Amino acid sequence: MRLVPIVLVISALECMRGVTVSPACKCISYESSHTKVGYFTSPNFSQPYPDGIHCLLYTFVGEKDEMVELTLLEFDLQAPFHDSCDDAVTMYLDLKQPAVNEYTKPDAVLCGSIYNIPSVHYYSTKNILMFEFKSDDIRSNNTGFQGEFKFLKQDLFSTNGDLVSNTNCDYIIDSKGKLRRGKFFSPGYPSFNKMKSIHCKYTFAGSHNQRVKLYFKKVTLKGTESSCISSRDKILVHDGDSIESAVIAEYCDTESLVEVFSTGSNMLVQLFAKTIKSTEGFEASYEFIDDSIYPSSELSSTEPDREGGSTDLGSPSVVDCDRIIRSVNQAGQPTVSGNFTSPNYPNPYPANIQCRYTFIGKGRERVQIKFADFDLYHPTKESEECRCQCDLNARVTDKYSRSGDPEFSSSDTHPFCCVDVDIVEISTIINGESADVDDFCGKAESQMVMSSGAKLTVTFMSFGALNGATRDNRGFLGQYNFVTNFGIETGEMANDSACGFIYNSSVTKSGTFNSPNYPGRYPRNTECHFMFYGFPEEQVRIAFTYFDIEGIYPCLGNTESDYVEFSNFRASVDRKLPRYCGGNKPRVQISDGQFFRVTFKSNSMFDATGFDAKYQFIDVSNAGNINNQQASDSSAKTSGGGGSPSSTSSNGICLSCTCIFMCMQVSWCFFASSFIILAASIVVIDIVVSSRSSYRHVFLICSKLISIKKSYCSI
Numbered sequence: 001m002r003l004v005p006i007v008l009v010i011s012a013l014e015c016m017r018g019v020t021v022s023p024a025c026k027c028i029s030y031e032s033s034h035t036k037v038g039y040f041t042s043p044n045f046s047q048p049y050p051d052g053i054h055c056l057l058y059t060f061v062g063e064k065d066e067m068v069e070l071t072l073l074e075f076d077l078q079a080p081f082h083d084s085c086d087d088a089v090t091m092y093l094d095l096k097q098p099a100v101n102e103y104t105k106p107d108a109v110l111c112g113s114i115y116n117i118p119s120v121h122y123y124s125t126k127n128i129l130m131f132e133f134k135s136d137d138i139r140s141n142n143t144g145f146q147g148e149f150k151f152l153k154q155d156l157f158s159t160n161g162d163l164v165s166n167t168n169c170d171y172i173i174d175s176k177g178k179l180r181r182g183k184f185f186s187p188g189y190p191s192f193n194k195m196k197s198i199h200c201k202y203t204f205a206g207s208h209n210q211r212v213k214l215y216f217k218k219v220t221l222k223g224t225e226s227s228c229i230s231s232r233d234k235i236l237v238h239d240g241d242s243i244e245s246a247v248i249a250e251y252c253d254t255e256s257l258v259e260v261f262s263t264g265s266n267m268l269v270q271l272f273a274k275t276i277k278s279t280e281g282f283e284a285s286y287e288f289i290d291d292s293i294y295p296s297s298e299l300s301s302t303e304p305d306r307e308g309g310s311t312d313l314g315s316p317s318v319v320d321c322d323r324i325i326r327s328v329n330q331a332g333q334p335t336v337s338g339n340f341t342s343p344n345y346p347n348p349y350p351a352n353i354q355c356r357y358t359f360i361g362k363g364r365e366r367v368q369i370k371f372a373d374f375d376l377y378h379p380t381k382e383s384e385e386c387r388c389q390c391d392l393n394a395r396v397t398d399k400y401s402r403s404g405d406p407e408f409s410s411s412d413t414h415p416f417c418c419v420d421v422d423i424v425e426i427s428t429i430i431n432g433e434s435a436d437v438d439d440f441c442g443k444a445e446s447q448m449v450m451s452s453g454a455k456l457t458v459t460f461m462s463f464g465a466l467n468g469a470t471r472d473n474r475g476f477l478g479q480y481n482f483v484t485n486f487g488i489e490t491g492e493m494a495n496d497s498a499c500g501f502i503y504n505s506s507v508t509k510s511g512t513f514n515s516p517n518y519p520g521r522y523p524r525n526t527e528c529h530f531m532f533y534g535f536p537e538e539q540v541r542i543a544f545t546y547f548d549i550e551g552i553y554p555c556l557g558n559t560e561s562d563y564v565e566f567s568n569f570r571a572s573v574d575r576k577l578p579r580y581c582g583g584n585k586p587r588v589q590i591s592d593g594q595f596f597r598v599t600f601k602s603n604s605m606f607d608a609t610g611f612d613a614k615y616q617f618i619d620v621s622n623a624g625n626i627n628n629q630q631a632s633d634s635s636a637k638t639s640g641g642g643g644s645p646s647s648t649s650s651n652g653i654c655l656s657c658t659c660i661f662m663c664m665q666v667s668w669c670f671f672a673s674s675f676i677i678l679a680a681s682i683v684v685i686d687i688v689v690s691s692r693s694s695y696r697h698v699f700l701i702c703s704k705l706i707s708i709k710k711s712y713c714s715i
Contacts, residue, residue, distance in 0.1 A: 257432020551581025
């Protein structure tokens with residue numbers, strides 16, 4: 001149903017010269033003294049707006065302690081032409097008085113449809129907001145716009161804490177004598193901040209028996225195709241009150257409804273950003289929680305949506321089987337690992353019950369689940385193969401629907417044999433919503449499952465007997481672990497990343513590393529970095545023994561692909577090295593120098609088994625042997641992985657001599673061209689000896705010389 005615009009105060013007057021963008025501007029004014037909420041529209045909405053509107057100013061003025069919120073409900077202007085808006089809405093959000101002229105810098109220029117504009121929400125920095133609407137002299141069928149305005153109290157977006165003196169946005173939030181809960185925001189939120197470079201710190205200090213819970217309601221930072229490590233706009237959450245404390249969460253794009261729990265009583269949040277534009281930044285809340293209020297792992301759930309501990313799925317069956325299992329119990333003792341079972345295990349479990357096992361970790365902990373024994377009632381003989389067949393069909397369906405295959409139809413559904421049977425469902429929280437991770441039924445062989453955050457839920461449901469059948473199935477024995485290493489057993493965990501691992505040549509020259517939770521499926525919404533540090537005369541060699549990363553080449557965000565990428569730089573993209581995803585494992589990668597980074601990133605939609613890889617720190621002087629080793633691994637050799645830095649050893653000169661021979665033997669072309677190639681190749685030798693260029697660069701130069709000679713001799 002179309003909303004009817006309500007305009008309580010409208011004055012169409014000639015605006016004074018020097019106060020508006022044009023002396024001919026007409027003004028429509030809204031004041032909070034008359035109404036706090038209302039609607040505004042373009043002329044003639046929802047019919048086409050008139051042509052030749054040279055300046056129509058909408059002015060919203062609130063009380064001194066208020067701000068203005070505009071929400072565009074409908075927006076349909078003439079489409080931009082050559083990146084220029086002939087019909088446009090021009091927003092002015094940062095005004096001290098209700099006056100604009102030709103020198104006032106606009107904060108946003110909007111045109112086209114509602115899908116073309118960056119946001120539908122706009123906020124003033126103070127109590128005044130103005131926007132100008134104009135149309136050219138060409139008649140169009142566009143209907144204009146309709147929106148809602150609100151006058152809000154500015155303190156709704158004020159951080160509940162003490163601003164540190166001589167800082168712009170550093171706050172200390174102490175539980176002593178203050179509210180146990182409150183809100184905190186990025187500077188200027190929800191509008192924008194005019195600082196060119198932003199670095200804010202929010203320090204949360206609780207009592208010794210308290211923990212800190214943060215809830216990010218909305219995070220909107222400048223999105224990037226790259227990983228967070230190369231993003232200039234990011235939020236880091238530290239498990240302590242120092243920047244040296246371990247990073248337990250990192251956000252650099254758009255997130256919502258995310259919870260983070262501290263291990264101890266303190267927490268630090270850092271915000272790094274360039275100038276935050278309109279609608280960017282974050283809003284979050286905090287709460288200091290006493291450890292004493294946590295129920296122990298053996299208590300039934302007291303969550304509001306599940307009281308009583310059981311759900312009737314048929315005839316009544318009263319079984320109190322819900323459990324909340326935390327990594328720290330009521331006595332403050334860690335419960336890093338343990339078992340959980342179906343009711344009556346190993347004896348048959350009852351029919352018509354639902355049990356929920358909720359696992360809650362802290363800090364950077366993730367919940368890892370594996371079933372040591374699994375035996376649920378299933379009416380079909382094929383139950384043992386049930387889960388893998390359903391899983392395969394689901395993955396194929398997801399992949400074809402995502403790739404936009406024209407032969408795929410959404411009606412091409414696949415049979416789920418885990419429907420209307422006894423089942424175990426595992427779910428995690430992604431962007432504030434429950435997301436299914438895996439389902440198990442029958443006598444399924446269990447793989448390890450890992451949560452995407454610090455919380456994971458296992459739900460067991462049994463149904464009534466079918467056709468008089470009785471159950472003699474024993475149920476399940478599950479094992480849980482609260483892990484901080486994401487299931488990666490090698491390397492040293494880095495403090496500056498939520499999932500970062502360091503491999504030093506001084507510790508070991510070779511070893512293995514893998515994706516999170518390998519050989520189980522990796523968790524979603526996860527980013528991990530593997531940093532390899534060699535000595536000055538070393539390089540890093542990476543070879544994959546297994547590779548299964550969900551995605552479609554070239555592994556970009558528009559295909560919702562997870563990926564693995566490589567870089568010779570710690571915090572920037574190495575554009576000469578491609579991303580990898582899908583089932584084709586990368587070829588052997590060799591760093592340009594003594595440092596190399598491998599980054600794994602998964603999104604919130606799909607998952608796969610991940611990867612297993614070997615690393616080796618290789619001495620430059622053994623380059624010849626390494627090249628032989630690469631040749632033996634030709635099935636995994638990379639075309640873009642880089643080579644070894646050359647040295648003044650004879651290996652480099654011999655390599656260049658080989659290049660000369662290759663160039664000379666390209667064709668029977670006359671002597672002059674070969675002489676040119678010979679002279680150029682001598683230059684290559686000089687590069688090898690004097691500038692320590694990499695072998696990869698030598699081969700690139702040689703290939704270019706050969707290409708030139710072929711082209712020249714074909715004339």
